Amino acid sequence: MSSTEILQHVFGYQEFRGEQEQIIQHILSDGDALVLMPTGGGKSLCYQIPAILRPGVAIIISPLIALMYDQVVALQQYGIKAAYLNSTLTFEQARTVSNQLRQNELDLLYVSPEKLMTPRFLDFLDQAKIALFAIDEAHCVSQWGHDFRPEYTQLVILHQRFPNIPRIAVTATADAPTQRDIIAHLGLNDAKIFIASFDRPNISYRVVQKQNPKTQLLEFLRAEKHHNDAGIVYCLSRKRVDETAKWLTKQGWQALPYHAGMDKELREQHQMRFLREEGVIIVATIAFGMGIDKPNVRFVAHLDLPKSLEAYYQETGRAGRDGLPANAWMAYGLQDIVMLQRMVDGSDADERHKRIEQHKLKAMLGYCEITTCRRQILLNYFGELLPDSCGNCDTCVEPVSTWDGTEAAQKALSCIYRTKQMFGVQYLIDVLLGKKTDRIMNFQHDKISTFGIGKELSGEQWQSVFRQLIARGLVTVDVEGHGSLRLTENSRPILRGEEQVFLRKDIAKQRRSKTYSRSSQWRSFTGTDKLLWKTLLNKRLELANAQDIPPYAIFHDSTLEDIVLQQPQILKDFAHLSGVGAKKLERYGQIFIDVLDEHITQHGEQEQASEKPIAATLDRVTVISESAETTIDLFKEGSSIQEIATERGFKAGTIYTHLALGIEAGQLQLEQVIPNLKEDELHDIEDQFLSQETMDALKPIFDHFEGLYDYELLRCVRASIVQRIK
Ligand code: ADP
Ligand code: ZN
Numbered sequence: 001m002s003s004t005e006i007l008q009h010v011f012g013y014q015e016f017r018g019e020q021e022q023i024i025q026h027i028l029s030d031g032d033a034l035v036l037m038p039t040g041g042g043k044s045l046c047y048q049i050p051a052i053l054r055p056g057v058a059i060i061i062s063p064l065i066a067l068m069y070d071q072v073v074a075l076q077q078y079g080i081k082a083a084y085l086n087s088t089l090t091f092e093q094a095r096t097v098s099n100q101l102r103q104n105e106l107d108l109l110y111v112s113p114e115k116l117m118t119p120r121f122l123d124f125l126d127q128a129k130i131a132l133f134a135i136d137e138a139h140c141v142s143q144w145g146h147d148f149r150p151e152y153t154q155l156v157i158l159h160q161r162f163p164n165i166p167r168i169a170v171t172a173t174a175d176a177p178t179q180r181d182i183i184a185h186l187g188l189n190d191a192k193i194f195i196a197s198f199d200r201p202n203i204s205y206r207v208v209q210k211q212n213p214k215t216q217l218l219e220f221l222r223a224e225k226h227h228n229d230a231g232i233v234y235c236l237s238r239k240r241v242d243e244t245a246k247w248l249t250k251q252g253w254q255a256l257p258y259h260a261g262m263d264k265e266l267r268e269q270h271q272m273r274f275l276r277e278e279g280v281i282i283v284a285t286i287a288f289g290m291g292i293d294k295p296n297v298r299f300v301a302h303l304d305l306p307k308s309l310e311a312y313y314q315e316t317g318r319a320g321r322d323g324l325p326a327n328a329w330m331a332y333g334l335q336d337i338v339m340l341q342r343m344v345d346g347s348d349a350d351e352r353h354k355r356i357e358q359h360k361l362k363a364m365l366g367y368c369e370i371t372t373c374r375r376q377i378l379l380n381y382f383g384e385l386l387p388d389s390c391g392n393c394d395t396c397v398e399p400v401s402t403w404d405g406t407e408a409a410q411k412a413l414s415c416i417y418r419t420k421q422m423f424g425v426q427y428l429i430d431v432l433l434g435k436k437t438d439r440i441m442n443f444q445h446d447k448i449s450t451f452g453i454g455k456e457l458s459g460e461q462w463q464s465v466f467r468q469l470i471a472r473g474l475v476t477v478d479v480e481g482h483g484s485l486r487l488t489e490n491s492r493p494i495l496r497g498e499e500q501v502f503l504r505k506d507i508a509k510q511r512r513s514k515t516y517s518r519s520s521q522w523r524s525f526t527g528t529d530k531l532l533w534k535t536l537l538n539k540r541l542e543l544a545n546a547q548d549i550p551p552y553a554i555f556h557d558s559t560l561e562d563i564v565l566q567q568p569q570i571l572k573d574f575a576h577l578s579g580v581g582a583k584k585l586e587r588y589g590q591i592f593i594d595v596l597d598e599h600i601t602q603h604g605e606q607e608q609a610s611e612k613p614i615a616a617t618l619d620r621v622t623v624i625s626e627s628a629e630t631t632i633d634l635f636k637e638g639s640s641i642q643e644i645a646t647e648r649g650f651k652a653g654t655i656y657t658h659l660a661l662g663i664e665a666g667q668l669q670l671e672q673v674i675p676n677l678k679e680d681e682l683h684d685i686e687d688q689f690l691s692q693e694t695m696d697a698l699k700p701i702f703d704h705f706e707g708l709y710d711y712e713l714l715r716c717v718r719a720s721i722v723q724r725i726k
Contacts, residue, residue: 198378434451
């Protein structure tokens with residue numbers, strides 16, 4: 001079999017993404033590779049397919065013992081022969097795996113680096129036929145990141161001991177120092193480096209000014225309808241993790257804490273619930289997340305500022321691995337800056353290291369304060385250029401206005417100077433506002449020239465001014481001076497009036513009504529579609545629980561979504577759904593078709609108001625499934641809609657859906673499918689579509705004409721509009 005055939009038959013995916021195919025070819029022809037791809041980019045296939053194709057067993061080195069089981073069962077669901085060896089196995093279990101290995105019965109074996117390094121295992125490898133070595137989470141070899149694992153630095157032994165076996169190191173951390181470390185420590189000097197685009201277009205980025213973070217989080221969760229969604233909330237401290245989890249629970253959300261200070265068993269139990277159940281929120285420190293490959297995490301929220309953009313990107317990247325829309329939301333404020341500066345300054349790292357950390361923090365702050373597209377600055381940071389603004393981040397959706405803050409900046413800076421650079425933000429604001437507090441009176445700061453000169457702004461606005469001055473490096477926080485602010489060289493030109501400062505106007509309040517994310521299709525399911533969606537979810541959970549595996553190992557949400565949209569009633573059509581390989585078809589195809597059948601029997605014809613939103617298809621290529629292709633061909637050959645429906649065992653509605661796709665792709669004319677529609681009628685319908693905010697829903701149009709035109713007709717007209725304006 002070729003790699004494409006494996007992709008289609010085993011994994012049920014139509015085509016490779018990005019450079020997957022080239023990477024696979026490279027490994028197949030004995031090359032070493034270093035693969036840098038964002039989370040969710042599809043790294044695993046890059047070693048899984050060669051593992052199947054090359055003779056012998058592929059050894060996958062993974063740092064995450066607790067997650068190996070899930071990785072292995074997910075592969076077994078595809079009918080791939082995989083196993084793992086680590087300290088959690090009983091003696092019996094380990095012996096079974098060893099036997100399988102000796103009989104050459106495995107395609108993939110996951111091991112921890114500790115296990116790999118044991119003399120016994122290395123001896124064993126000497127005798128075994130090895131397909132390749134894959135080093136997952138390869139950035140663990142680098143001391144720069146927070147995932148450093150000393151055992152990883154010993155993996156260079158693979159190169160020395162097995163020079164002829166290809167190695168592939170994969171990671172989602174892309175910065176240059178990490179990359180250099182991986183190459184150096186793993187002996188990958190001859191490896192070909194594959195760097196994928198780091199863009200995650202389905203993730204919507206948003207940063208809000210921190211006021212009351214917990215309430216803001218709740219507002220976000222409600223506004224984005226994240227009820228029943230899985231998500232991760234990151235906090236800096238364990239204490240905040242516990243508090244937030246407790247609080248969310250009290251508000252009726254299923255939230256579980258996770259941090260290194262917890263009892264190990266409880267922690268793993270929480271992680272397990274997050275993976276096994278639907279709609280669990282994990283509130284965690286950065287200790288959580290590496291190796292979590294749950295595809296349907298719908299949001300990642302930061303209640304505290306991460307230390308670097310790398311960390312931020314990796315953490316937010318855990319959302320939306322399945323490619324469906326997901327949210328990255330963060331609350332950030334002055335306290336965060338002070339706190340992080342303190343952490344950097346107070347650490348016992350050497351000067352060089354500290355400077356790098358400072359630099360990273362600065363980039364992070366720059367991201368928060370940016371007034372243009374956030375995705376552009378993010379990608380730029382990773383060395384990629386996004387020519388146009390993305391339209392899917394807060395600054396794109398709600399452009400930020402700026403104001404000339406030169407005078408305010410001057411007042412703030414001179415107030416720092418006049419009080420001898422010895423005070424923190426709150427004190428300085430009190431002076432600017434002319435408050436006669438005891439402290440101010442004691443220091444006689446009511447006598448200085450900056451006392452009371454800032455009454456035109458509120459305390460909150462001054463906070464924003466100071467925050468932005470710090471973020472821009474015009475002012476630093478002196479950690480030893482207990483958070484007092486100091487001027488930097490950069491502030492001089494402003495004090496002298498030689499430079500202007502434009503500040504961002506903080507959006508006073510989170511607007512509740514606005515939802516940012518482009519919705520997944522299942523979110524807009526209504527009526528019987530929604531019911532079917534829920535029934536499918538339940539069936540999936542039931543099947544998963546019975547086997548003690550995570551639900552997504554059976555099918556991803558997007559496959560279930562496709563079942564609702566395409567209503568495959570025979571196995572042949574079911575096989576065309578994305579994510580349905582041969583084994584899964586055999587195991588689950590009929591089960592889900594039966595669920596669908598029963599649903600149709602009980603609830604009759606679909607209203608069919610919820611299929612591919614046109615707005616979304618506008619900037620996408622029209623994808624015609626093979627099944628639709630068949631319908632279109634038959635139609636072109638002269639079969640009537642009724643004949644095709646009978647021949648293929650479909651409802652007429654499904655045939656129209658296929659034909660609409662043909663119209664959308666320009667393969668069919670509207671008149672061919674809907675022959676009797678008059679010119680002026682057509683115009684009326686078109687006007688009605690175009691007057692809607694989106695063309696996603698057919699129902700408003702159907703209702704507008706009081707049922708005069710059926711859904712089939714409306715769908716085809718809509719397709720012809722899309723075809724024209726695309
Ligand atoms: P990561 O790079 O984070 O390891 P994964 O390998 O887990 O990403 O892949 C992310 C998701 O994308 C998985 O659910 C996987 O099944 C899916 N995927 C990978 N390659 C393809 C492809 N060529 N077509 C469709 N889906 C794919
Ligand atoms: Zn943007």
